[in-house]
Every structure is written in C-alpha cells, then in structure tokens.
Amino acid sequence: MSTAVIDAQPLRARVAGAAADACCFDRAASVRVADLVRGTCLCGGLATLSGRSVVIATTSQLTAALALIELDGVARRLLILPPDVDPDHLGALIAGAEIDAVVTDGTVPPQLAALPVRVVCIPSIVPLAERPRARGHTEWLLLTSGTTGVPKMVAHSISGLTAAIAPGASTEPVVWGTFYDIRRYGGLQILLRAVLGGASLVLSSAGEPVGEHLSRLARHGITHLSGTPSHWRRALMSPEIGKIAPRYVRLSGEIADQPVLDALRTMFPRAAVGHAYASTEAGVVFAVDDGCAGFPAAFLDHARNSVEVKIVDGALRIRSPGAALRYVGAGARIAALHDSDGFVDSGDMVERHGDRYFFVGRKGGIINIGGLKVHPEEVESVINAHPRVRMSLVRPKRSPFTGAIVVADIVLTAPFAAGDDEMELRDDILKLCRGALPRHKVPAAISFVPALAVAATGKLARRSA
Amino acid sequence: MSIKLTIMDEMARVAREHGKTLGQLDDDVALLDSGLDSLGLAVLVARLEDRLGLDPFTTSDDVQFPVTVGDFVKAYEHGSH
Numbered sequence: 001m002s003t004a005v006i007d008a009q010p011l012r013a014r015v016a017g018a019a020a021d022a023c024c025f026d027r028a029a030s031v032r033v034a035d036l037v038r039g040t041c042l043c044g045g046l047a048t049l050s051g052r053s054v055v056i057a058t059t060s061q062l063t064a065a066l067a068l069i070e071l072d073g074v075a076r077r078l079l080i081l082p083p084d085v086d087p088d089h090l091g092a093l094i095a096g097a098e099i100d101a102v103v104t105d106g107t108v109p110p111q112l113a114a115l116p117v118r119v120v121c122i123p124s125i126v127p128l129a130e131r132p133r134a135r136g137h138t139e140w141l142l143l144t145s146g147t148t149g150v151p152k153m154v155a156h157s158i159s160g161l162t163a164a165i166a167p168g169a170s171t172e173p174v175v176w177g178t179f180y181d182i183r184r185y186g187g188l189q190i191l192l193r194a195v196l197g198g199a200s201l202v203l204s205s206a207g208e209p210v211g212e213h214l215s216r217l218a219r220h221g222i223t224h225l226s227g228t229p230s231h232w233r234r235a236l237m238s239p240e241i242g243k244i245a246p247r248y249v250r251l252s253g254e255i256a257d258q259p260v261l262d263a264l265r266t267m268f269p270r271a272a273v274g275h276a277y278a279s280t281e282a283g284v285v286f287a288v289d290d291g292c293a294g295f296p297a298a299f300l301d302h303a304r305n306s307v308e309v310k311i312v313d314g315a316l317r318i319r320s321p322g323a324a325l326r327y328v329g330a331g332a333r334i335a336a337l338h339d340s341d342g343f344v345d346s347g348d349m350v351e352r353h354g355d356r357y358f359f360v361g362r363k364g365g366i367i368n369i370g371g372l373k374v375h376p377e378e379v380e381s382v383i384n385a386h387p388r389v390r391m392s393l394v395r396p397k398r399s400p401f402t403g404a405i406v407v408a409d410i411v412l413t414a415p416f417a418a419g420d421d422e423m424e425l426r427d428d429i430l431k432l433c434r435g436a437l438p439r440h441k442v443p444a445a446i447s448f449v450p451a452l453a454v455a456a457t458g459k460l461a462r463r464s465a
Numbered sequence: 466m467s468i469k470l471t472i473m474d475e476m477a478r479v480a481r482e483h484g485k486t487l488g489q490l491d492d493d494v495a496l497l498d499s500g501l502d503s504l505g506l507a508v509l510v511a512r513l514e515d516r517l518g519l520d521p522f523t524t525s526d527d528v529q530f531p532v533t534v535g536d537f538v539k540a541y542e543h544g545s546h
Contacts, residue, residue, distance in 0.1 A: 209497075210497060211495070211497070211498075230503060233503070233530060234497070234503050236530040237495075237496055237497055237530045237531060237532055238495065238497055238532070239495050239532055239533075263529070263530055369504070369507075370503055370504065370507075397511060398523045399507040399510060399511070399522075399523070400507075400510070400522035400523055400530065401503045401504075401506045401507040401510065401522075402503050402504055402507040405507045405508065405511055407511060430482070434482065439483060439504060440504055444507060444508040444511035444512065445511040445512060445514070445515055
C-alpha cells in the first residue's frame with residue numbers, strides 16, 4: 001500500500017513537502033519548519049541522541065515541537081513531559097521508560113540531572129553538515145491525566161498518531177492555533193496536523209494571558225483553532241475574542257455541551273464548529289461536525305475511517321489504527337490497554353436520547369474540571385477526616401466556566417444543635433480541604449444532608465452524570 | 466444586601482481563599498482581569514447559587530458568556546426577576 005510507504009517516513013522527511021514559508025511561532029520566536037530539512041535546533045546533540053530513549057523536558061512548547069520533529073525516526077523512544085507533571089513522579093517515569101537522555105531548553109530538574117546525555121534545544125535552526133541515519137520507528141510515550149499518583153505512560157507509533165489526519169485539501173493557506181499544550185495528546189494532534197499539512201502553527205507561551213494569546217493569534221491570521229470546551233469558554237469571556245476570525249473551530253478533550261457550541265456559532269457565524277472525541281489511549285475516534293452536542297447513533301453501525309466503536313456496560317470501547325500500542329512501565333503491570341478483541345475501554349459513559357448518544361461522565365465517577373481530573377474518593381477521604389463528618393459524597397456540578405466543578409454532600413456525626421454555627425463548620429471543612437488538596441479539588445460548595453444513598457454493592461450511590 | 470454587593474462580597478471571599486488579589490471592579494472591567502481565573506469564577510457561581518438561589522449561567526439554554534464585571538452582575542439582576 002502506498003500509504004504504508006509514506007507512514008514509514010520519519011516526521012522530518014514529511015516536513016520537506018511542507019509549504020516553504022510555514023512557521024512555528026510562540027511569543028518570543030518564530031521558526032521556519034522547512035529549515036529542519038537541512039538544519040537542526042539541537043545544538044550539535046542530534047547524533048548522540050540516535051537510538052536513545054529521550055525525555056523531552058523543555059519549558060517552551062516551541063522547542064518541544066522542534067525536538068519532536070527532529071527526533072522521530074532517530075531516537076528509540078520519546079517521552080513527552082507535559083508542563084504540569086509532578087516533579088515527584090519524574091523518577092518513576094524515567095525508570096519505567098528506561099530513559100537515558102534528556103532534551104531541555106533551560107535548567108534540568110534535579111530528578112533528571114543524573115541522566116548520562118543532556119542536549120539543549122533552541123528555538124532557532126542552524127545548518128547541519130551530516131544527519132544521522134534514520135534508525136527506524138520511534139516509540140512516542142504520552143502521559144495520561146486520568147490517574148492519581150504516577151501518570152500512566154501510553155505508547156504510540158507515529159503512524160497511529162497521524163492515522164486520523166486526512167491529507168490536506170485546502171487551497172487557501174492554513175494557520176493553526178491551539179489552546180491545548182502540544183505535549184498532551186489533544187495538542188500533539190494539532191502539531192502533527194500543522195506539520196503534515198504544511199501549515200503554520202501559533203503556540204502559546206508559558207504564563208501568557210488569554211487576551212495576549214488571542215491578540216497574537218489574530219496578528220498571525222489564525223484560520224484553524226483548537227481547544228477544550230473550558231479553553232473556549234475562557235476565550236469567549238475575553239474582550240479580545242472579537243479580533244480573531246477562524247474558519248474552523250475545534251473542541252476536544254472534554255464534553256462539548258450545546259451552550260458552548262451555540263456560543264461559538266454565534267461568535268463565529270462563518271466558521272465550521274466541530275468537536276472531536278479522542279483520548280490518549282484510544283486516539284482520535286471521531287469528529288462531529290453538525291454543531292450538535294453528542295454524536296449520531298449511526299456512528300456505531302459500521303466502522304468509520306477504520307475506527308470501530310461499541311458500547312459495553314454504558315461505556316464506549318474503541319478499536320482503531322489510531323489507538324495506543326500499550327502501556328509502558330508500572331502502568332503495564334497494572335492494566336492491559338486492550339480487551340481480548342483489541343478494543344480500548346475509554347471509560348467514557350454515554351446515554352442514548354432519540355437518534356443521538358450523549359456523553360454523561362466518566363466511569364468510576366472521575367470528574368473533569370477544565371481538563372484536570374478529580375477522583376471523588378480522594379476528596380471524600382479528606383473531608384471524612386474531619387471529626388464532625390460521618391460520610392460524604394463528592395460529585396460534579398455543571399459549570400459554564402470549567403465544564404464541571406466539585407461539590408460535596410456531607411452527613412454529620414450528629415445533627416446541628418442549638419448554638420452550632422453552620423457557616424463556621426463549613427469554613428472549617430473547607431480549610432481542611434485547602435490544606436490537603438490542590439485548588440481544583442477543593443469543593444466549591446458544601447451541603448449538609450441528613451443521609452446519603454448507598455447502592456446494593458454497599459458503595460455510595462454515585463450518579464453517572 | 467443588594468445583588469451587586471452580595472456578588473462583590475463573595476468575590477472578595479473566593480479571591481481570599483484562592484490566594485488571589487482582586488483588581489478594580491468597575492462595570493467595564495473584563496471579568497478575566499478581575500483577579501479571579503476560570504476556576505475562581507466557577508467557584509464564585511456555585512457559591513452565589515447558595516446565597517442568591519440562582520445560577521443564571523447554567524439554568525438558561527441560551528448562555529451568554531459574560532465578558533465584563535457589569536455583564537456578570539446584570540445576569541444575576543435579570544435572572545432574579
């Protein structure tokens with residue numbers, strides 16, 4: 001098959017076909033991607049990284065993007081660290097992935113300082129006399145965000161990562177932008193789309209305010225823009241939103257509800273607004289382009305773009321050429337990625353209404369707060385440590401700003417007596433939570449309830465939505 | 466307490482809890498420049514539902530995302546009628 005030949009080419013070789021003037025921008029720098037065909041941004045370190053397992057630990061998205069393009073087909077493995085990774089987990093991750101080299105653009109975290117090879121990546125391309133021979137397929141390792149403790153590492157091939165990307169048919173120049181960090185699956189899809197399509201890409205810089213980012217997107221004439229529903233809600237509240245005029249607006253990474261889709265259609269009446277369903281493990285599953293929340297039930301009837309979707313116990317399972325290969329490291333010992341039929345359990349629960357399915361939440365009740373996952377049990381265990389609390393139920397509540405927010409229903413050991421100050425107790429419990437949990441896990445509101453329902457399994461009854 | 470004062474009072478409380486500093490809260494100030502981020506605003510809306518018995522942003526099917534502090538206060542003032 002001719003596609004297999006193209007797929008076997010490393011990413012850098014595919015840049016050669018890119019539009020000559022396509023650039024990668026951040027706040028401080030711009031780089032012509034096609035220059036990577038004859039140049040390098042790895043400061044003489046490219047040859048030493050050949051065949052190694054490399055962790056990409058840069059502060060900037062731009063240098064990470066350049067290093068990834070250069071090292072596909074050169075490194076044995078590429079472990080991509082997202083900016084919010086917990087430094088305490090780095091030791092377990094580099095051991096689990098057998099990492100022996102680090103690419104950085106600044107200071108190396110102490111946990112990575114002992115790695116034998118260290119290479120600096122700069123946001124500028126210098127000519128390269130001799131390029132190391134491509135050594136074959138590179139394994140890409142991405143981190144999941146859905147776990148407590150050390151994140152799982154998920155292995156992908158470049159052909160899997162690019163399986164959902166159709167050859168570009170656009171006659172007009174495309175300028176991609178992403179609110180989503182390219183070191184996460186959703187953002188990486190946008191980097192790959194831009195590279196394979198010969199499009200420019202505008203990246204955000206660390207700590208850049210939304211308004212400035214939007215103004216910069218406008219200056220570069222953004223045509224295609226991607227983010228989570230929470231990113232888009234935040235952008236819709238920025239006065240600078242009116243400066244951009246994208247032709248294509250894409251949402252992924254969280255449930256896209258009807259209000260956010262409608263608000264985007266009103267803001268950008270001429271744009272196509274689509275939401276994609278994808279996950280780090282299952283890859284890109286499908287895109288919904290009819291402007292409605294959920295997806296047509298007919299999507300389950302037959303494979304679309306070689307992707308099969310079925311429902312088991314209310315959750316979507318996916319068999320796809322874009323799915324990950326397996327878990328790597330400690331995660332591989334705990335769980336298999338695929339079931340015996342080769343399907344990946346997404347953990348995303350759906351319900352059918354009429355001829356559409358709608359996403360109703362995560363299996364096991366994981367709550368998604370603007371892209372950050374919360375296990376209700378973790379918050380409950382903190383609340384339950386309070387001497388006056390008998391039990392608690394932490395649940396999501398819809399929020400226009402973050403998709404969902406955490407709220408808690410609490411049963412006290414003894415009902416309020418005369419003279420009890422309800423407000424004071426509430427503040428005391430919240431103080432306990434703030435001392436033990438990151439900000440997004442602290443309940444936004446607390447209700448004191450007389451009892452909580454317990455299911456037949458003896459567990460707290462959790463609604464799936 | 467008027468709706469506007471209740472909102473300002475709760476904004477100050479959420480900002481304190483989240484370790485944020487509130488800026489000037491004139492009606493034409495962009496909500497995202499108020500000092501609260503998306504999470505802070507989400508918490509604010511949940512708290513205000515407790516205090517005012519109203520969440521104008523999730524009860525309506527036709528959500529207008531508030532851009533300024535004035536838009537935000539107005540959503541509550543209209544919703545309470």
